[in-house]
Amino acid sequence: MVPILRSLARVGRMLPKIYGKPNYPIRLLSSTKPLRSPTSSILEFDEDVELFRSVVSRFNADVVAPRVEKMDEEEHIDPIIISSLFEMGLMAVETPEEYGGAGASFTAAVAIVEELAKCDPSVSVLNDVHNTLVNTCVRKWGSDYIKETYLPPLATGKLGAFALSEPSAGSDAFALRTRARKLSDGDFVIEGGKMWITNGAEAEIFVVFANADPEKGYRGITAFVVEKPWGVNVVKKEKKLGIRASSTAVLSFDEVHVPKQNVLGVYGQGYKIAIECLNEGRIGIAAQMTGLAQGAFDRAVSYAFKDRQQFGKYIGEFQGMQFQIAQIASEIEAARLLLYNAARIKEAGGQFVKEAAMAKLIASQVAERTASKAVEWMGGVGFTRDEKVEKFYRDAKIGAIYEGTSNIQLQTIAKLIQKSYV
Known part of the structure; x- marks a missing residue:
């Protein structure tokens, strides 16, 4: 089997x-x-x-x-x-x-x-x-x-976290200030801090990016696998607009001793690992945003066709509502097609960077529009916390921010288009 x-x-x-x-x-x-x-x-x-x-x-x-x-x-x-x-x-x-x-x-x-x-x-x-x-x-x-x-x-059983971002290293992901000092026996000591780390509060195993040779710039960045008991401290959990249950943590590393065998990949090539992982991760965020859009759509459309009546018929039967529903349904389908196209290319071993950026860009935009419309379609009820659509509305905003903002996606797409024409 x-x-x-x-x-x-x-x-x-x-x-x-x-x-x-x-x-x-x-x-x-x-x-x-x-x-x-x-x-x-x-x-x-x-x-x-x-x-x-x-x-x-x-x-x-x-x-x-x-x-x-x-x-x-x-x-x-x-x-x-x-x-x-x-x-x-x-x-x-x-x-x-x-x-x-x-x-x-x-x-x-x-x-x-x-x-x-x-x-x-x-x-x-x-x-x-x-x-x-x-x-x-x-x-x-x-x-x-x-x-x-x-x-x-x-x-x-042990949750993992990806520790790359810092206060001055968000979209400029390689402006890292966290340092990895190499010891005489080949081990490392990591000092510094990280921000915006998803799963940071619950994680027990971290993939940490630190610069082991600052004079070489981003070519000194090295990736490590670090266990929480070695000295990874959760400084605070951010209080956020959306995805509130997901922990987004500030971490500190104070003289964290990391054995040399915990270097991930090649010394000084952590930037390559970060780039490749984030490109793949963008497909995951596109999946999250597509699912969010579908969840908000399902609840609001069900309400429009089964629950809410005005002027003697369900509100979903009015042409103005039907046009909006049709438009959003088409956009969700388009986002899903972009999503699984990128996944298919990645799985086949092809170059998928542009497709991943497109999928994340469009899915995050569709998620925001869908969640916003879902609140409107449900009216006053949609604006209350008794229904889940207001939560989808809050949750949707992050799609345009993490794992590369929408502007970064546009820049990535444009550069790859330019490269194919020159």
């Missing part, structure tokens, strides 16, 4: 343990043959991806949805959600089975992020950063020692 089938079987076994017997069948796949036919949509996926979607949909309904409001108010993700994500195998989607992962595809990882965001973007980004940034870094650039030491705990 191939690894993905074994992993999905494990997911199926975990569901009853986490929240009772499912009301739909969890089955082993007879094959991983693609669903596509010459007449089918390009958004039809292999059966393993579809089963992941169905599992996450059930998880959203039974575990996440009842906790969304409280988590948003308390600005904290319920630990049962994090532990359940690990138990279900959703925190090591691409990690090989030999390290405790699912051994699934990048498309599966993206689909999980999108599905989680339909319910709570805070849970979605926790999963996304852990999978597409932290696990990817360790899996792609880690030595045998690093992979054997860190992939199993990252697959089974």
Whole structure:
């Protein structure tokens, strides 16, 4: 039996343990043959991806949805959600089975992020950063020692964080002031601080970028795998407009001793790791924003066609509303097509930087428009916290900011277009 089938079987076994017997069948796949036919949509996926979607949909309904409001108010993700994500195998989607992962595809990882965001973007980004940034870094650039030491705990219970940004190193990601001083025995001591670190408050394993040779500029940047007990301190959690349950932390490193075997990749080439990971991570953010848009749309359109009546008919039956609904539905579909196009190219080993930037740019714009319209469509009810659409509205704004602002995406796209013409 191939690894993905074994992993999905494990997911199926975990569901009853986490929240009772499912009301739909969890089955082993007879094959991983693609669903596509010459007449089918390009958004039809292999059966393993579809089963992941169905599992996450059930998880959203039974575990996440009842906790969304409280988590948003308390600005904290319920630990049962994090532990359940690990138990279900959703925190090591691409990690090989030999390290405790699912051994699934990048498309599966993206689909999980999108599905989680339909319910709570805070849970979605926790999963996304852990999978597409932290696990990817360790899996792609880690030595045998690093992979054997860190992939199993990252697959089974220890949350990861990607520590790159600093107060003066946001869009200019390589203006790092955090330093890694090399000792005579080859080990390092890291000193400095980081800001805007997603998962920072709960994480136990960090991918940290520090400049080990400042005289060389960005070519001195080196990546390290650092464990929290070594001296990673959470200075504070930011209080944010949206995705409040997701921790965004300020970290400090005070004489953090890091063994030389914890250098990730090649010394002095951490900037390459950061660039490649962020390019891939942008696809994850596009998935989050697409899922968010779909979640807001589903709730508001359901309200328009099933709940709210004016002048003797449901408000969704008025032509003015129908035109708006049709426009937003088309935009969400366009964002989703850009998203999975970028994922497909990445998975096939092609050059996907422009496509990833386009997907993130458009998905974040669509998420904002959709969430805004959803609030309007629901009127006064949509403006209250009794409904989830106002939360989607707050959550959507971050899509234009993290993992590269919209202006950075536009700049990236324009440069690559220019390169193809000159």
